[in-house]
Amino acid sequence: MSKAKAYINTAATLQESMAAIARLPGIVTRAIQDWGRVDIVVRPHEEKRSLDQNRLQRLWCREAGEQGDMTAEEYRGQMKLHHGVPIMRRDSEEFAEKYDRLIKWRPYEEKLEFMQSPFDFPVTRGMNKQQKTEYLNAVYVDLTGRGFRLTDPGLKGIGPDQYREAA
Structure with a gap:
């Protein structure tokens, strides 16, 4: 079984956001098993250098x-x-x-x-x-x-x- 890794998903629409949220239960379950406590953060997207x-x-x-x-x-x-x-x-x-x-x-x-x-x-x-x-x-x-x-x-x-x- 592989270890949980940071999960980052960028969403620009409500549909993209809901698809990302649908994947969260499994991701959070694995992360808590591997790490114990986790931070769940929603923040504005920063454009990377072009x-x-x-x-x-x-x-x-x-x-x-x-x-x-x-x-x-x-x-x-x-x-x-x-x-x-x-x-x-x-x-x-x-x-x-x-x-x-x-x-x-x-x-x-x-x-x-x-x-x-x-x-x-x-x-x-x-x-x-x-x-x-x-x-x-x-x-x-x-x-x-x-x-x-x-x-x-x-x-x-x-x-x-x-x-x-x-x-």
Whole structure:
């Protein structure tokens, strides 16, 4: 018999909600058997970062890699460490605890290594759309402030509702 795992279901209509509720008795029964006590939470759905935001981040890192003295992956790691980590530490107690326990105390060069492949400590992966927008704004300001020329997201078919240009 397998252990219960967290059950998360996103619903946008009453029909979707009722279908999810119909599955709850079995899920809650197994969870209580495995865990004892459970929390049942209903909360607003947060949009995860978009594929366009992910593509834009990768594009900017490639462009920085072509113009600068590091690889695209090194710029990606640097941006995650300098801009993504502060956002996630501010907004997620779980992230802050893991980052502080596993990485914060390490020398700077090791922190950068942990942000890149093959370790790739999950930073932007856990962001919602608003956090990723804040992150991209900071990356844009940082890299263009260093003189890098970056693709304007408006020219790549990314609408203003998906990304807000840095001021």
